Amino acid sequence: MFKKFVSRMITGATVVTTACAAMATAPISVAAQEEGDTVRIGSLFELSGAVAAYGQTQSNAIKMAVEEINEAGGISGKQVEIVEFDTKSDDTEAAVLATRLASQENVSVIIGPATTSQMQAAIPIVNEFEVPLVSPSVTNTDIVFDDDGNVHPFAYRTSWPNSFQGAGIGKFAYENLNAEKTVVIYDNSSDYGVGLYDNFQENYEGEIVSVETVQPSDSDFSAIVTNLMAQEFDSIVILAFYQTAGPLVKQIREMGFEQPIVGSNGFGNDIIYELALPENMNDVYYASLYPILEDDEFVQKYQEKFNSDPDMFAALAYDTVYIVKQAIEQAGSTDPIAVNEALENLGSFEGITGSFIYDENHNPTKNVVSMIEIQGAEETGVHEVVFD
Incomplete structure (x- = not known):
């Protein structure tokens, strides 16, 4: 469901698309350029499986960006090929396909995956084969560090980390919504949810009166909703992906709770409206890496090409290509x-999601968390949480 405010994205690719199976398979199609005449970029995303909605929009955005670049003459006069694999939202598959891309496909860089566990599976591979990996959307704070606290030499991201997002959500709930008391519901099965909760509780200045945990396989949240009835609170914070957050919002609203619901960037896919039902998407706020107006040129191009709406992660994937x-x-x-050396010393980057440089930890330097407001199933505003 496309709203008044959405996240953005752009145009796609002269593509070399490759399929994948449990073991890597042969390319679906290969561009006609001779070896050495092209720049090969790996695309490693969750195109099917549990979190496919995140991977599909990012894959689309990459194709759109590459198409634009090729139409403008390519990179240093060379056309760009995308070598794409589907991880099927499976960590083992992600490792297998990262190995194929890094060791066999002659790519200069790999873009993806969309989620933390998939990136964690790919990082040891790219470090071993010395091929840079850039995820547009992974927010786990520690993803760029090894167990000894050293920065992974070939891993980067385009999104801000959870430490920044969690702090922004906490600041927004307390300062903008005047929520002095809140309940927190988070996905304790993923590094995403656990990390966000840790960062939220460290930065929220109010009182957390109750903490509940969920998992992606859960569908009945009646026990959690019953527990909420015994609490007094000003807001409900949900730190989970859309497939869990949607049904949770539905059941909370259907039990009569009218307090503002504050969500993480995991809310940022239109499927959540289908899962929560539009009538329940009221007084809902969620963190966005890139909110924009509906009439933005980027959104219009994406809609024209794919007959669907982009999300915030698509915009980040588009910028990642550039x-x-x-x-x-x-x-x-x-x-x-x-x-990889150029990425480490990239200097200032100007993209559709803003301007930044990479810091010494391979994180982009960003200082704003945008909170999207939803009223009556319409995205009606953007609230910026700014950090010095």
Whole structure:
């Protein structure tokens, strides 16, 4: 369901798309350029399975960006090929396909995956084969560090980390909604949910009166809703992906709770409206990495091409392609090690999601968390939480 305010995205690719199976399979189609005449970029996303909604929009955005680049002459005069694999939302598959991309497909860089566990599966592979990996959407704070606290040399992201998102959600609930007491419901089966909860509770200045946990396989939240009846609170914070958050919002609203619901960026896919039902999407707020107006050129291009609406992660994926382009041009080479060095020293990047540089931890330097307001199943406003 497309709203007044949405997240954005852009145009796609002269593509070399490859399919994947439990073991990597042969390409679906291969562009006609001779070896050496193209820049090969790996695309590793969850195109099917539990979190496919995140991967599909990012894959689309990558194709759109590459198409634009190729129409403008390519990267350093070379056309760009996308070598795409579907992880099927499976961590083992992600590791297998990352190995294929890094060791066999002659790619300069890999873009993806969309989620924390998939990226965690791919990082050891790209470190071993020395091919940079850039995830547009993974927010887990510690994803860029190894067990000893050292930065993974070949892992990057385009989104802000959970430490920033969690702090923004806490600040918004307390300061903007005047929520002095809140309940928190989070997904304790994922690093995403656990990390967000830890960061939220460290930064929320009010009182957390109750904490409940959920898992993606849950569908009946009656026990949680019953527990809420015994509490006094000013807001409900939900830190989970859309497939869990949607049914949870539905059951909370259907039991008569009218307090504001504050969600993480996991709310940022239109499927949540189908799961929660539009009549329950009222006085809901969620963190967004890139909110924009409906009439934005980027959104219109995406709608024209795919006959569907983009989400915030699509915009980040689009920008990620242009980050890669800038790095390859700066490196003057398609060699993965040279591209990695250029990423580390990228300097300022100007994209549709804003301007930033990579810090020493391979995180983008961003200082704003945007909170999207939903009233009557319409995205009616954007509230910016700004940090110094």
